[in-house]
Amino acid sequence: MKKPAPNFIHKKAVLIFYMLGIGMAIALAWSFWASVILNEGYPESYVVAFPFGRFSDFTDETKASLLPNPYSDPYSFYSPATFVLFRILSHSDVISLICVYFFSLTALAFLLVQVLKPVAAGSWPRVSLAFLFLFLSYPLIYCIDRGNIEILMLPFIAWAIYFYHRHEDLKGTACLFPAICLKFYPALLLIPLLRRKKIGLIAICGVLSVIAIVSGSFFFESPVSEIWSHYRKDLNFYRDSYLLNIGSLEGAASPWNAYKVGLIGLQDLHLIPKVNFGFDGPLILTSYKIYSIAIGLLTITCAVYAWLYERQALRGTLMILLLLSIAAPSGGDYRLMYASLGLVVLMLLPRKRRGDWIALILVTLAVIPKKEIMLTCAGRTETGFSDVAIQVLLNPVFVLAAMGILLYESRRAFDWEKVWKAPIRLLFSRWRFV
Amino acid sequence: MPFITFSALLLVIVVTYVVALMPPGQKPNEQQWLLQRQMGRNCIEAQRLIEDSLPAPFTHWIGPLQGGMIGRDIWYFEGSVGMNSFGTATSEPWKIVYVPETGQILYRAIGSQEQGNLNAALQTAGVELKKR
Numbered sequence: 117m118k119k120p121a122p123n124f125i126h127k128k129a130v131l132i133f134y135m136l137g138i139g140m141a142i143a144l145a146w147s148f149w150a151s152v153i154l155n156e157g158y159p160e161s162y163v164v165a166f167p168f169g170r171f172s173d174f175t176d177e178t179k180a181s182l183l184p185n186p187y188s189d190p191y192s193f194y195s196p197a198t199f200v201l202f203r204i205l206s207h208s209d210v211i212s213l214i215c216v217y218f219f220s221l222t223a224l225a226f227l228l229v230q231v232l233k234p235v236a237a238g239s240w241p242r243v244s245l246a247f248l249f250l251f252l253s254y255p256l257i258y259c260i261d262r263g264n265i266e267i268l269m270l271p272f273i274a275w276a277i278y279f280y281h282r283h284e285d286l287k288g289t290a291c292l293f294p295a296i297c298l299k300f301y302p303a304l305l306l307i308p309l310l311r312r313k314k315i316g317l318i319a320i321c322g323v324l325s326v327i328a329i330v331s332g333s334f335f336f337e338s339p340v341s342e343i344w345s346h347y348r349k350d351l352n353f354y355r356d357s358y359l360l361n362i363g364s365l366e367g368a369a370s371p372w373n374a375y376k377v378g379l380i381g382l383q384d385l386h387l388i389p390k391v392n393f394g395f396d397g398p399l400i401l402t403s404y405k406i407y408s409i410a411i412g413l414l415t416i417t418c419a420v421y422a423w424l425y426e427r428q429a430l431r432g433t434l435m436i437l438l439l440l441s442i443a444a445p446s447g448g449d450y451r452l453m454y455a456s457l458g459l460v461v462l463m464l465l466p467r468k469r470r471g472d473w474i475a476l477i478l479v480t481l482a483v484i485p486k487k488e489i490m491l492t493c494a495g496r497t498e499t500g501f502s503d504v505a506i507q508v509l510l511n512p513v514f515v516l517a518a519m520g521i522l523l524y525e526s527r528r529a530f531d532w533e534k535v536w537k538a539p540i541r542l543l544f545s546r547w548r549f550v
Numbered sequence: 551m552p553f554i555t556f557s558a559l560l561l562v563i564v565v566t567y568v569v570a571l572m573p574p575g576q577k578p579n580e581q582q583w584l585l586q587r588q589m590g591r592n593c594i595e596a597q598r599l600i601e602d603s604l605p606a607p608f609t610h611w612i613g614p615l616q617g618g619m620i621g622r623d624i625w626y627f628e629g630s631v632g633m634n635s636f637g638t639a640t641s642e643p644w645k646i647v648y649v650p651e652t653g654q655i656l657y658r659a660i661g662s663q664e665q666g667n668l669n670a671a672l673q674t675a676g677v678e679l680k681k682r
Contacts, residue, residue, distance in 0.1 A: 183584070189587045214565055247556050247560065353591040
């Protein structure tokens with residue numbers, strides 16, 4: 117491993133800020149040109165999402181949370197604990213959204229100010245850079261525009277990573293707990309605890325999350341059994357309309373979404389027969405099974421890499437963040453917020469390793485808006501517009517390539533002895549509770 | 551001090567953004583909103599219920615599919631099925647009257663094959679036959 121140059125972190129920060137700045141400037145200039153000169157509306161003149169349902173990821177859920185059974189609304193896919201939060205926030209959509217955004221952005225900026233110390237010396241430049249990073253982050257702006265609750269999860273996840281890095285595991289787990297209750301997958305970020313064999317903290321966090329989620333279902337007026345049966349129905353609907361069919365085709369960074377766009381394009385060019393995207397479509401069902409297995413294997417690989425084989429814990433966390441940004445088969449571009457978080461981690465890695473620069477460029481390219489080229493061959497999406505942009509194909513490629521490079525280049529740092537001794541160590545090592 | 555200054559600026563931006571862009575405050579009719587939201591799922595469920603009893607050689611759906619709630623928690627959908635996804639071969643109409651809450655099928659028909667009585671099902675739903 118090479119010794120870092122003293123200004124290694126600073127150089128990376130400069131590159132990231134330049135790329136983010138130029139990317140956002142091009143996107144805004146394009147949007148201005150399309151709206152003012154070409155007189156175009158959505159999607160050409162918009163950097164962010166579909167404008168006609170702005171904040172609807174928030175307002176629809178607060179509306180559903182007021183029902184005796186929130187899952188009577190078939191578009192309710194969140195856990196009961198999340199709907200408890202939505203009911204609390206439902207008294208005023210405007211005030212709640214302002215509070216959520218202000219809390220999230222301030223908490224993120226405050227953390228960035230802490231971690232940007234190696235980049236800028238004075239407090240004014242550091243604070244300016246922290247806020248600049250937030251406003252140049254396309255996935256974050258997309259998330260704010262949609263009003264998705266992931267904006268609230270992000271500061272909790274970011275602070276958890278910070279505390280785990282400082283070996284303050286209790287604080288880290290306390291931060292991660294709300295994020296796990298809101299959506300389950302941040303649980304993958306508990307891996308630093310596995311590295312330190314703190315099985316008790318993982319168990320406590322897991323049990324409390326399950327209790328919070330299950331007890332959330334007692335909060336509503338409908339019988340608990342009805343709430344869970346409707347939840348199951350809604351998840352089936354989610355699978356049929358979003359995973360198998362073309363829901364959220366216009367804004368998801370998942371390789372699965374890119375695959376569906378590819379199929380529609382090939383079908384449009386008459387290179388393949390018409391594809392049935394319904395639940396009875398044999399091609400789409402088989403493909404989805406294969407994708408699920410592949411993403412499952414990738415998740416296991418990343419988890420094992422982060423737990424056992426990577427010497428630097430922060431690099432393991434980086435891999436999990438990149439995985440989280442693309443793994444979910446549907447959703448919006450806001451999932452790339454985890455890649456933005458990964459970009460900060462990548463920037464702050466003190467030790468140079470081959471491939472870091474390329475990975476950094478690829479991840480930065482993934483989080484800048486790229487809506488200049490529309491894939492009209494992908495047809496109309498659920499929004500009613502031909503709004504699938506080239507980024508739908510590029511983003512998963514960029515993130516997967518960055519992951520591949522980071523994994524490949526870490527092979528020299530692998531402790532091969534650790535690899536073959538891992539199962540034995542698992543059995544005989546001493547586990548700490550907290 | 552710089553952090554407080556930037557936070558105050560952030561608060562102004564957030565308040566302006568949310569207040570300016572939040573859709574108008576008129577609340578839609580809750581029941582109407584819910585029915586509209588339930589349409590998609592019940593439509594897919596209806597397709598599944600038809601698929602369960604699909605006789606050979608019908609394998610794929612062809613549109614259009616339409617319907618909606620016709621009585622208290624009772625939904626009606628109709629569409630057509632074909633031998634292949636292009637719908638160029640044989641196609642037959644299908645109809646279903648069912649209760650999504652319980653999964654109970656009051657009437658189901660694919661082509662000439664009927665299960666249940668359409669009149670009785672519609673009467674259960676409180677729909678007068680002449681209106682249909």
